[in-house]
Amino acid sequence: MAIFWNRARSSSSPLLQRIKRHVITGGDYFILSRSFTTLEGHRPTIVHKRSLDILHDPWFNKGTAFSMTERDRLDLRGLLPPNVVSPDVQIERFMVDLKRLEVQARDGPSDPNALAKWRILNRLHDRNETMYYKVLINNIEEYAPIVYTPTVGLVCQNYSGLFRRPRGMYFSAEDRGEMMSMVYNWPAEQVDMIVVTDGSRILGLGDLGVQGIGITIGKLDLYVAAAGINPQRVLPVMIDVGTNNKKLLEDPLYLGLQQHRLDGDDYLAVIDEFMEAVFTRWPNVIVQFEDFQSKWAFKLLQRYRTTYRMFNDDVQGTAGVAIAGLLGAVRAQGRPMIDFPKQKIVVAGAGSAGIGVLNAARKTMARMLGNNEVAFQSAKSQFWVVDAKGLITEGRENIDPDALPFARNLKEMDRQGLREGASLAEVVKQVKPDVLLGLSAVGGLFSNEVLEALKDSTSTRPAIFAMSNPTKNAECTPDEAFSILGDNIIFASGSPFSNVDLGNGNIGHCNQGNNMYLFPGIGLGTLLSGSRIVSDGMLQAAAERLAAYMSEEEVLKGIIFPSISRIRDITKEIAAAVIEEAVEEDLAEGYHEMDARELRKLSRDEIKEYVINNMWNPEYPTLVYRKD
Numbered sequence: 168m169a170i171f172w173n174r175a176r177s178s179s180s181p182l183l184q185r186i187k188r189h190v191i192t193g194g195d196y197f198i199l200s201r202s203f204t205t206l207e208g209h210r211p212t213i214v215h216k217r218s219l220d221i222l223h224d225p226w227f228n229k230g231t232a233f234s235m236t237e238r239d240r241l242d243l244r245g246l247l248p249p250n251v252v253s254p255d256v257q258i259e260r261f262m263v264d265l266k267r268l269e270v271q272a273r274d275g276p277s278d279p280n281a282l283a284k285w286r287i288l289n290r291l292h293d294r295n296e297t298m299y300y301k302v303l304i305n306n307i308e309e310y311a312p313i314v315y316t317p318t319v320g321l322v323c324q325n326y327s328g329l330f331r332r333p334r335g336m337y338f339s340a341e342d343r344g345e346m347m348s349m350v351y352n353w354p355a356e357q358v359d360m361i362v363v364t365d366g367s368r369i370l371g372l373g374d375l376g377v378q379g380i381g382i383t384i385g386k387l388d389l390y391v392a393a394a395g396i397n398p399q400r401v402l403p404v405m406i407d408v409g410t411n412n413k414k415l416l417e418d419p420l421y422l423g424l425q426q427h428r429l430d431g432d433d434y435l436a437v438i439d440e441f442m443e444a445v446f447t448r449w450p451n452v453i454v455q456f457e458d459f460q461s462k463w464a465f466k467l468l469q470r471y472r473t474t475y476r477m478f479n480d481d482v483q484g485t486a487g488v489a490i491a492g493l494l495g496a497v498r499a500q501g502r503p504m505i506d507f508p509k510q511k512i513v514v515a516g517a518g519s520a521g522i523g524v525l526n527a528a529r530k531t532m533a534r535m536l537g538n539n540e541v542a543f544q545s546a547k548s549q550f551w552v553v554d555a556k557g558l559i560t561e562g563r564e565n566i567d568p569d570a571l572p573f574a575r576n577l578k579e580m581d582r583q584g585l586r587e588g589a590s591l592a593e594v595v596k597q598v599k600p601d602v603l604l605g606l607s608a609v610g611g612l613f614s615n616e617v618l619e620a621l622k623d624s625t626s627t628r629p630a631i632f633a634m635s636n637p638t639k640n641a642e643c644t645p646d647e648a649f650s651i652l653g654d655n656i657i658f659a660s661g662s663p664f665s666n667v668d669l670g671n672g673n674i675g676h677c678n679q680g681n682n683m684y685l686f687p688g689i690g691l692g693t694l695l696s697g698s699r700i701v702s703d704g705m706l707q708a709a710a711e712r713l714a715a716y717m718s719e720e721e722v723l724k725g726i727i728f729p730s731i732s733r734i735r736d737i738t739k740e741i742a743a744a745v746i747e748e749a750v751e752e753d754l755a756e757g758y759h760e761m762d763a764r765e766l767r768k769l770s771r772d773e774i775k776e777y778v779i780n781n782m783w784n785p786e787y788p789t790l791v792y793r794k795d
């Protein structure tokens with residue numbers, strides 16, 4: 168049976184008069200309202216709920232944009248104000264609310280209203296995901312610093328007070344033996360992307376226990392906004408194995424397990440069980456490990472990387488972004504990238520991020536020098552690593568095995584006027600590096616003394632990467648760097664800072680060197696290639712594509728990372744590079760209708776088109792009700 172009708176409704180909105188409504192009733196479901204909110208040719212979405220259940224479901228809710236026909240068929244009539252509003256007007260009304268806080272909020276990262284803006288956005292996220300992501304995508308430069316670093320750090324720190332509605336899943340040490348069944352409590356049949364943390368090192372803020380869930384939500388927001396992963400297929404996960412944060416252990420309002428962190432085999436048993444559970448329910452999911460303390464970050468990566476589709480963002484994503492930035496810094500000196508192995512690099516911080524960068528940079532240099540063992544050994548001499556105890560040498564007692572390959576020879580250091588434990592300022596004075604890179608989580612570590620010492624750099628254009636997050640943990644600000652070292656430097660920071668007016672008509676460009684330029688594309692490329700693992704080659708391809716994204720003109724101006732407003736395009740490029748490499752390495756097994764054979768036939772441009780066609784866009788679908 169089919170029913171068609173046109174109904175004139177008295178309304179102030181002339182747009183409504185233009186809406187042609189038809190309802191087709193067939194079998195035990197109804198196709199509802201192909202209205203101006205729906206793109207022609209799009210398949211309707213089947214839902215198994217009606218009435219308030221739809222309005223309370225952020226995946227399907229359209230709020231006041233439900234057409235009258237949909238309201239009738241989904242039993243919504245009377246549950247919404249009568250005026251049907253277009254998605255554009257909906258967003259306009261929302262933005263008025265959000266922009267209320269704008270007046271005193273133009274000074275970027277120190278935004279006094281950041282948390283209030285986060286609350287407004289979070290409430291929208293809870294009631295209407297399509298609209299939330301439309302706002303985020305259309306204003307990514309403005310709101311990435313709210314849903315991601317730096318504000319997400321503040322949100323994690325204040326999580327107990329901010330908690331309203333749960334989002335994502337919590338697996339705790341108390342759930343041992345139950346995870347395989349618990350995982351079925353999640354309502355989505357398909358999950359493409361999980362970001363998981365154990366809360367042990369959230370940005371540079373230390374152990375925040377269960378409150379670390381915020382960072383997984385923020386990272387997945389970027390997966391949706393940048394990579395176009397369908398928001399119904401992302402899952403933020405917190406694995407609560409306790410916390411060693413004394414304040415949280417004693418806080419009566421803390422929402423997590425108030426016990427010390429599990430360690431050793433007990434800890435591994437929990438993570439193993441979680442991995443088995445999620446891959447049993449969703450065999451094709453990709454799991455991104457986020458903000459695990461370095462003690463576990465490397466061990467878990469080694470444990471799972473050849474058996475599961477997973478990667479560690481802090482170790483591998485950061486490494487790729489840093490490599491792209493370091494290559495950009497070489498180009499910015501007017502030199503070819505192949506000169507990278509000549510760069511002297513001082514790294515402050517030897518944790519999961521610092522060591523990840525060091526390993527990747529050393530391998531990149533070795534590849535440029537001939538890709539053999541001799542090249543690999545000689546590349547090591549380009550790095551000086553300083554951690555909380557100073558310069559790391561072979562004289563270090565109980566040296567961390569991950570840092571050992573970068574420990575400097577004592578005699579050689581003696582000849583350079585350095586010793587075990589030498590301070591960062593001493594190292595910079597003696598080495599006169601081309602690059603000073605911070606992943607230490609210590610705000611202000613690049614003090615005036617350190618920056619003054621960098622004036623003697625042998626580089627024609629020294630580079631400073633103050634990559635620690637959030638803003639207050641940055642090793643220095645761009646103002647400090649440009650004011651001490653002058654115009655002729657390259658500057659990048661992990662969290663966003665504004666460019667610096669150098670007062671002579673020139674602008675000191677502040678790049679954002681953050682793994683957000685890579686992880687969305689790594690995840691999307693892995694998904695669409697159908698690779699069972701995330702290989703080193705795929706990660707390398709991602710980094711190289713990011714490095715190549717910047718034009719010669721941009722890098723010469725000191726712009727070594729693109730503006731975040733281009734993040735969807737960058738992510739498409741990175742995903743395409745990852746797919747190409749997965750095909751090249753014979754790892755690609757295909758995705759949905761695109762099987763491995765078809766994938767192999769695609770040209771570079773066709774791969775990009777394939778990526779674009781598989782990106783989700785924030786448009787309201789036509790909803791079709793079907794009984795369970």
Ligand SMILES: NC(=O)C1=CN([C@@H]2O[C@H](COP(=O)(O)OP(=O)(O)OC[C@H]3O[C@@H](n4cnc5c(N)ncnc54)[C@H](O)[C@@H]3O)[C@@H](O)[C@H]2O)C=CC1
Nearest residue numbers: 370371516517518519520554555607608635636661681682
């Ligand atoms: N920009 C980006 O994309 C990323 C930035 N990060 C940031 O990097 C920072 C570190 O992260 P992880 O390596 O995972 O942390 P971690 O805690 O594993 O490592 C910190 C390292 O810094 C060293 N350190 C501490 N005090 C120091 C000092 N005074 N001088 C020199 N070194 C010192 C520690 O000894 C340790 O080696 C965090 O702030 C994090 O937000 C991490 C990943 C990505």
Ligand SMILES: CC(=O)C(=O)O
Nearest residue numbers: 370458481636681682
């Ligand atoms: C950006 C990031 O992953 C971090 O700061 O940990």
Ligand SMILES: [Mg+2]
Nearest residue numbers: 370457458481
């Ligand atoms: Mg991280």
